[in-house]
Amino acid sequence: MRFERIGHWMIASSCMAVLGIVVLLVSSQVTSRQEQTLVLGRSLVQLLAKVPYERLVPGPGERGFLDALREARKDPDFAYATVLDAAGRPMAEVVAEGLSVTPSLVRRERTAWVGDRVLRNASGGRSIHEFLSPILSAGRVIGHVRVAFFAPDLAAVLDDTRFLISLVLPLVLVAPLFYLLIRRERRPLSIVQERVRELLRQESLTHLEVDPGGGGELARLVNRLLQRIERQSKEVDGQSTASLASTKIAAYQRTRIESVLETLPDGVIVLDEAGSVSYANSRVKPLLGIDPVTALGRKPAIWCSDPELLAFLLKFQGGSLLPQERMELSPDADRIVAVLARRLDPPPGGAAVAGTLVLARDITDEVRARASQAEFVDHVAHELKSPLNVLGMYSEAILGKEGQSEDFRIEACNVIQDEVERLSSLITTLLSMARIEGGAVSLQRQRTRTQEFLRDIFETASRVARREDLKFDLDLSEAVSPIHVDKDLLRVAINNLLTNAIKYNRERGRVSLSVREGDDAVSIRVLDTGVGIAEDQQSRIFEKFFRASGAESGPRSGHGLGLALAKQIVELHGGGIAVESIPGEGSQFTIELPKAPAVLSEAEPT
């Protein structure tokens, strides 16, 4: 720093010195020129005044003295020289080029002395220094002589080559000095600049190799700066790697968690403490009709179109103290969605997060299952209690007055027996179904001669049936392969079909059983000419306790489980059961049993 200051001062003072020199030189030159002019003018005019008149004013063809002034005319400052007679009229004149001696330049006064004056040039040119002298002859003024020079000005001064040289010389002398000085100062800079340039060509910042002597303080400082930059850049790199790693880890964890949340079958919404959505998975759209993208960051009042749901969510706004609440809503006619809202719990060992978790779950199936279970229980209760009812009433009647009649007693006991039969069959059926549904049944498959098996069932059923009017038709004309089935269970299934065919048949109708073999399956068909089943009810007849409307033609003897059980048994065998029916004409039930032994999916008997 100190060096810079001194340098500046030196340069400043040198410049001042040079300026001073220049000014001095110029002014001295001007002064000297003025003096020169003065001396020259005076002496010249005096000289001319002493020259005999005839010599001054030449006759024609003669050279006058004035012409000798041609020498003087080489002086660029020379303006003019005139000889005037006593009256003031010019007699002889020598004028510098371009100048005209106007009469206004001539004073009419008579001068008796030698003098000089400065005339301002009206036309704006240089001032004129005029020298005057009277010409004396024998003591009388016979004329005047005037000589004028231009006042010296800068242009004239600078015309002087010598002067120029003397002016330029100090500058020229000083310039190299300056140059050397600057170069000396610049040297470390240029060294450093060169090295920095080299460094930039390289990729990484390395130490700046400069010997302190050459580069000086600058190089040392730059070195230190580079070292610090390198150190800090390493630190930043390290930090950024660490933060990049932790960002990646956080992003990965977040992605994993979000992917888990996306995979959940439930809709998930997280509300922050202000009640705005901080997260919503895409399941909220099909479940609740909420678009997760537009809901993000916004309060329920904006995106929730269901007034019930909105009222529910608003309860949790502003960090409600309610621990958990549940509501159910129906976004459309077929679905029931349960919405659960809970304050967020902190993770184990983690900090608490304010906010609310909202879960939406489709509980349509659950609700239906519950309802159908309740319905089932009702049905079972009814089906069990009805026969008991009859049993109770009739046995009471036997013991009462009615029992005094023998006919009544017989009738009552018949009824009691029938009801016991019904009840027993119902209980058996219910138990079978419960076992099958509970997975407790394993098929005891046996290789069965199909035709024999079917004949046996058919003959029993037709004998047991109390329908003498019906025609029973067994068609075992086609030879079929043996089937691999649980005889007891399949007997029940086929028997149920036959019982229905008998029960729901018209007067003098027909019941037929036939069997066919296909590529993959054996088909057993039971046909009746009964009341038939309406088309909209055909899919429902395999439901438990379902009795097609208008099916009751005789005393209630069915409990609506026969087909349901048959279906279960057939499906347990890996087969299927189907119905075709024309109301008023009849129905045909077909059992298909796969020929190849089906893969047994039930558990081994425990």
Next chain:
Amino acid sequence: MRSILVVDDDPNVSRVTKLRLEQEGYHVEVARDGAVALERLREQTFDAVITDVVMPGMDGRELCERIGEEFPDRKFFIFVATSSTEGEHRDWAGQMSRTEFLEKPLSLRDLADRLAVHLDGGKIEP
């Protein structure tokens, strides 16, 4: 003589009920479902109706609703024979006046007694 309408799709039930009630001195008519029951109610006056719930066609619940519409000032009593243990059935009939529930399995004795209470003003014969 008091008239009773017995509504049940099971002929066994209606037969034995009719027998017992006739023994008790009532006049008994039988209907197999709610629709037939309504017809009878329109034709004759009855003092009581004993009805089952689960019947094909118009069931006991609908019958009670229709009776409420058609006979708002009815004098006859209604007994509903239900096999449900839950009491769910009581929701729809519990608000009706002059109505009672009978739990199946019914006892004939019990039935006769209850009829007597409501129709004869409390005289119960042992």
